[in-house]
Amino acid sequence: MDEDYFGKNFQDAKKQVMLIRGWKTIAYALSLEDMKLHIKPYQGTLTELMEHFFKYYCFFDFASDVACPLLGKVVKRSLFEGDIEKLPPQMDTYITQLTGDDPEFFRSNSPMCIQDPFDLSHNLTKAVHKTTLIKFQEMCKLSYEYLKQLH
Known part of the structure; x- marks a missing residue:
């Protein structure tokens, strides 16, 4: 999680970091109700939210x-394929995992790459074919254009 998004008070609420199968997990001292105080609710309509989602993914550069x-x-795909030390500091457990006895590399050679937020070496979309990605982005574009004309 990006510290800038949640703010310092939220980050201070961390109790301890635990490793599960080599991956960091964080136990927070805040209750769910208190945690909600640190998250800004979306102010737009559901239609606007959907429009932003479809716009984002219809123009997303999955190749890079x-x-x-x-x-x-x-994160640039090239960082997973090159000098991993240039990856953001939040991926330190992934970098450490790669230097261990049984490294598991993020599969960045597939048409679509969405990193699992818990198992950083797992590409959630590694099985998506190029034709499926093209169709997905076309459908996102059509949905975006339709929603845009509603207001």
Whole structure:
């Protein structure tokens, strides 16, 4: 999670970091109700939210980028294929895992790359074929154009 998004108070609420099968998990001291105080609710309509979603993915550059839900942003695909030390610091457990006895590399050679936010070496969309990706982006574009004309 991006510290800038949740703010310092939210980050201070971490109790301890635990490793499960080599991956970081965090136990928070905040209750769910208190945690909600640190998250800004979406102010737009459902139609606007859907429009933004479809616009984002119809123009997403899957050839160059990896969607990283853990970070809430995009990471260049080339970073997974080259000097892994240049990956964002939030991926330190992934980098450490690669230097262990049984490294598991993120599969970045597939047409679509969305990183699992819990198992950073897992590409959730590794089985998506190029034709499926093209169709997905075409459907996103059609949906975006339809929703855009509603307002």
